[in-house]
Amino acid sequence: MFSTLSEDVITRIVFRLGFTRWKAIFELQAQQMVYATEASKVLACKRIEYLGDWIKRVRKSLMKLIEERRKISTHHQVLSEECPNDLLEVMIKATHEYTNSSNITVNDIVEECKTIFFAGKHTTSNLLTWTTILLAMHPQWQELAREEVLRVCGARDPPSKDHLSKLKTLGMILNESVRLYPPAVAAIRRAKTDTQLGDFTIPRGTELLIPIIAIHHDQTLWGEDANEFNPARFGRGVAQAAKHPMAFMPFGLGARRCVGQNLAVLQAKLAIAMILQRFSFDLSPSYQHAPTILMLLCPQYGAPIIFQKL
Numbered sequence: 219m220f221s222t223l224s225e226d227v228i229t230r231i232v233f234r235l236g237f238t239r240w241k242a243i244f245e246l247q248a249q250q251m252v253y254a255t256e257a258s259k260v261l262a263c264k265r266i267e268y269l270g271d272w273i274k275r276v277r278k279s280l281m282k283l284i285e286e287r288r289k290i291s292t293h294h295q296v297l298s299e300e301c302p303n304d305l306l307e308v309m310i311k312a313t314h315e316y317t318n319s320s321n322i323t324v325n326d327i328v329e330e331c332k333t334i335f336f337a338g339k340h341t342t343s344n345l346l347t348w349t350t351i352l353l354a355m356h357p358q359w360q361e362l363a364r365e366e367v368l369r370v371c372g373a374r375d376p377p378s379k380d381h382l383s384k385l386k387t388l389g390m391i392l393n394e395s396v397r398l399y400p401p402a403v404a405a406i407r408r409a410k411t412d413t414q415l416g417d418f419t420i421p422r423g424t425e426l427l428i429p430i431i432a433i434h435h436d437q438t439l440w441g442e443d444a445n446e447f448n449p450a451r452f453g454r455g456v457a458q459a460a461k462h463p464m465a466f467m468p469f470g471l472g473a474r475r476c477v478g479q480n481l482a483v484l485q486a487k488l489a490i491a492m493i494l495q496r497f498s499f500d501l502s503p504s505y506q507h508a509p510t511i512l513m514l515l516c517p518q519y520g521a522p523i524i525f526q527k528l
């Protein structure tokens with residue numbers, strides 16, 4: 219359910235024009251990942267050959283759509299709604315503006331589209347899944363969040379942009395969810411120059427793995443209840459939640475931090491608020507708590523939840 223929602227949101231934001239055709243291509247790409255995983259398990263030449271063909275098909279379809287859009291955006295006589303201000307349009311304009319200096323190619327745009335689609339879809343649906351599990355596990359927080367949503371947004375209307383900024387408890391819950399179960403468990407950096415980091419000398423070229431999940435569970439930073447769900451720790455803001463102001467890093471830190479952070483939080487707030495307006499929910503007796511890393515941090519046996527209409 220959440221994965222379909224995130225896929226729709228990211229596809230509409232990045233590629234508004236021809237939404238259905240883009241979606242079809244990304245379905246092909248998802249299938250490609252399945253084949254890639256299978257091919258990596260067994261050395262099967264036929265499958266690897268097939269995977270190669272599949273990758274070429276996806277690339278060809280993407281190139282075709284991007285070329286079509288490039289043609290539309292270079293012809294200024296088109297109506298503005300034919301050329302929406304989506305992320306693809308921004309990238310295409312960049313190729314026109316900088317063709318001489320930085321040479322952004324259609325190939326670069328294809329790669330950006332693939333990255334943004336995957337980075338945007340799976341992480342956000344993962345955050346929604348863990349938050350729903352946590353609220354089902356902690357009915358007192360579910361009730362507090364629902365009271366806030368009903369007070370701020372009413373019982374049926376979709377929350378507006380102004381409403382969302384007033385949902386403080388829900389914001390704290392999302393922070394605590396992404397602290398305990400960060401979808402991306404680590405970030406990587408490579409030292410550009412020899413660097414001194416405290417007592418350590420890091421030679422140029424060394425790759426460093428920043429263990430986001432371990433930092434988020436460190437008792438010296440978060441206190442004895444570091445492994446417990448306690449959204450109240452974010453009551454005085456993110457910088458005050460731990461003993462170090464940078465201890466919370468679900469979206470990475472610095473210049474290369476996640477570009478989709480605001481979109482992800484907005485989408486998660488909106489989706490959870492609308493669910494809370496309409497349903498109460500509990501864990502199914504078949505739920506087994508087994509966080510596991512399958513590229514992202516996932517509930518190994520899924521998230522069976524029982525929803526009841528309010």
Ligand code: HEM
Binds near residue numbers: 470
């Ligand atoms: C809960 C949702 C999300 C989480 C937890 C998350 C997490 C992260 C993390 C940890 C990084 C690495 C940052 C670093 O190295 O410091 C990252 C990078 C990135 N994320 Fe996200 N992300 C989320 C949603 C999104 C969305 C919705 C998009 C797309 C709109 C997106 C696009 C990207 C891209 C393109 C990068 C690479 C940035 C770069 O290398 O400059 N992410 N994300």
